Amino acid sequence: MTTTYAALLRGINVGGKKKVPMAELRQLMEGLGHDTVRTHLQSGQAVFASGHGDEESLADELTQAIEKRFGFPVDVIVRDHAYLRAIVEDCPFPAADLQPKQLHVTYFSGPVDADRFREIDQQACLPEEFRLGDRALYLYAPDGLGRSKLAEQLARPRVNKGLIATTRNWNTVTKLVDLTAP
Missing domain, CATH: 3.30.70 (Alpha-Beta Plaits)
Structure with missing residues (x-):
């Protein structure tokens, strides 16, 4: 079963620090096996579908991938649609x-x-x-x-x-x- 999530990245693209281009973030997330990856604004929101993991493991996976790709740590919170709606x-x-x-x-x-x-x-x-x-x-x-x-x-x-x-x-x-x- 596939679930749609939002990834909330903390403190990126603010004041020229921790630059994470959204096109590269989408590419990175697709490389992790996520589907229908979209970003919203430049301030750290990505929406994606995934059939594996839970909110915490998906956040950990993305946190590690971002640090490996961009060279700096970024805190990530992942929440599903039902939570966001609530x-x-x-x-x-x-x-x-x-x-x-x-x-x-x-x-x-x-x-x-x-x-x-x-x-x-x-x-x-x-x-x-x-x-x-x-x-x-x-x-x-x-x-x-x-x-x-x-x-x-x-x-x-x-x-x-x-x-x-x-x-x-x-x-x-x-x-x-x-x-x-x-």
Whole structure:
């Protein structure tokens, strides 16, 4: 059985560092035996179909292949269509009423619980808010991510310790659901 996945690459093609041309990424993934490989934007999203492995093994395989091909490590999270759709459906914020730049999802490589975020004073950052989901964090930042005080606190190494974390805006979140649809 073939499943469609999205690979989320963290920190590539930003500020001229860790350059991964999308055509080369597609070629690399096809060489790993994946089908219908497509990329979205230059910021690290690839959609592919695979009949082998699971999210974790596919992420590990791609991480190793990228480092071998491009010469630097890139963290990768792989999620299937059902998961990506559930993230959109379970959004605790009124996404339809917000501008896409105001809503973001941080995907984590593993489960997160509220204890990890206990040092963050959400009241001091209002009207910004965050809520936890399944291996994800939803962030409402009314002035956008670049001006978000809460996003800055959420990105601290001690908050994300031991996990891969990568953030996408709501446009990308919903586009990945569309691109991975069967």
